[in-house]
Amino acid sequence: MNVQGHLFIIHPTLLWDEQDVILVDTGLPGQLELIRAAFEEASVPFENLTKIIVTHQDMDHIGSLPDLAQTFGDKVQVLAHEIGVPYITGELPLVKSKKLAQPVKVDVTLKDGDVLPYAGGIQVIFTPGHTPDHISLYHIPSKTLITGDALTATDGVLQSFNPAYTPDPDTARQSVKKLQALDVETAIVYHGGVCTEHLQERLQEIVQAAPAENA
Numbered sequence: 001m002n003v004q005g006h007l008f009i010i011h012p013t014l015l016w017d018e019q020d021v022i023l024v025d026t027g028l029p030g031q032l033e034l035i036r037a038a039f040e041e042a043s044v045p046f047e048n049l050t051k052i053i054v055t056h057q058d059m060d061h062i063g064s065l066p067d068l069a070q071t072f073g074d075k076v077q078v079l080a081h082e083i084g085v086p087y088i089t090g091e092l093p094l095v096k097s098k099k100l101a102q103p104v105k106v107d108v109t110l111k112d113g114d115v116l117p118y119a120g121g122i123q124v125i126f127t128p129g130h131t132p133d134h135i136s137l138y139h140i141p142s143k144t145l146i147t148g149d150a151l152t153a154t155d156g157v158l159q160s161f162n163p164a165y166t167p168d169p170d171t172a173r174q175s176v177k178k179l180q181a182l183d184v185e186t187a188i189v190y191h192g193g194v195c196t197e198h199l200q201e202r203l204q205e206i207v208q209a210a211p212a213e214n215a
Contacts, residue, residue: 010060013146013188014042015119015139022051022118024137024146025190028063032071035064051118053110054080055148056134057087057094057101058165061190066102077107079116081126084133085109095131095167110135125179129172130161136179143185145199150175151206153192158202160209162191177207 012035013024021044027035039046049072054062065088069078078088086092090103110116112126112135120141127136127150137146150172152159161172180203187195195202 008060009191009193011188011190011193012038013137014039014044015122016044016048017119020050020118021045021048022053022122023049023068024053025055025061025148026052026064026068028060029067031064032067035068049076051077051079053122053137054078054084054088054106055136055146055190056081056131057084058131058149059094059097059101061148062088062101062104065104069104078104079108079110080106081124081133081135082109082111083128084131087133096165115140125182127172127175127178129168129170129175130166132168134175136175138182138184143183145179145182145184145187147179147187147189149190150179151187151189151192153187153189153195156193156195156197158187158189158195158199158206159192160206173207176203179203180207 010027012027015022036046080088085106087094088104088106090100093100110124114124116122123138125136127134130149134148136148136150150161152162163169166172184199187199
């Protein structure tokens with residue numbers, strides 16, 4: 001989609017097994033039909049959605065969450081890190097916009113190290129810095145890292161977080177260091193897409209880069 005004259009491409013992630021269909025992040029406000037179309041493209045019935053995992057509170061990640069919650073009601077559970085709950089439920093203003101989000105109930109609160117028993121196992125990794133509540137997800141069977149905004153990517157090459165939108169870069173860099181402990185074969189980057197090449201090398205380079213090089 002175009003935002004203020006610029007092409008804005010995002011990469012929400014869909015995971016599923018015989019029991020559950022899980023959407024990770026929900027795009028900008030007004031993207032319900034785009035999400036529905038993406039389900040169809042993946043040959044996954046939209047009505048089979050059972051869970052939404054929110055990586056963090058930024059509006060391009062929770063924007064269509066209220067529409068999804070209204071569409072599905074109690075059929076869908078919303079999962080988010082415990083620090084993010086008061087922002088998503090509208091109790092506290094969002095850290096960056098300073099505006100209250102349209103309230104959505106969070107059904108399951110997550111914490112670092114949780115392993116969710118869906119789609120073969122999904123590990124929660126607390127990766128703050130971009131926001132205080134940011135999480136990344138590791139799909140254990142496929143060795144796939146869903147980075148949220150802890151990292152970016154360009155043309156299939158893993159890159160550091162965007163400093164313009166990362167208020168706490170020191171913490172963000174420590175979060176990237178945490179990801180090095182994972183055996184990652186694929187990374188799905190919300191702003192950048194899928195990366196499969198030289199992932200550990202790129203993580204090491206990002207961690208070792210001086211702050212000025214990430215500015």
